[in-house]
Amino acid sequence: MEMNNLQNQQFLIDLAKMKMPFGKYKGRFLIDLPEYYIVWYKTKGFPNGKLGKQMELVYELQLNGLEDVIRKIKRDFT
Template identity: 85%
Template sequence: MMEDRQFLIDLAKMKMPFGKYQGRFLIDLPEHYIVWYKTKGFPNGKLGKQMELVYELQLNGLEDIIRKIRQDYT
């Protein structure tokens, strides 16, 4: 459970490390970009898992949960 909490905190603080949207918080990436990765394949490792969660959150309109966590932990 603590690992899940830390994963969400890390996601809230994570910025895109490369590409067109480098430096933008993952949760703030445009939906079309995340959908493109969904069809292309998310990167391996933690970044891919974070982006996959962003996809699910955006799909369900829950991005504000992560933005609230970012406010609380920055």
């Protein structure tokens, strides 16, 4: 299933607003999680569902130095 532009935009906005719901970093915005923690999840396996998809995107953004894209959205929408 391919996402359209509005779904993509909403996914990015949701990611910008999403906080870690459990664990050591509970309450911290996903985009602000330490890189080592996201890499650990990459090797362990991301959670199922939307949270896992969001964390996987955070991994890709951190890998490519693009976290500021989400931080800008966070400033604009939170």
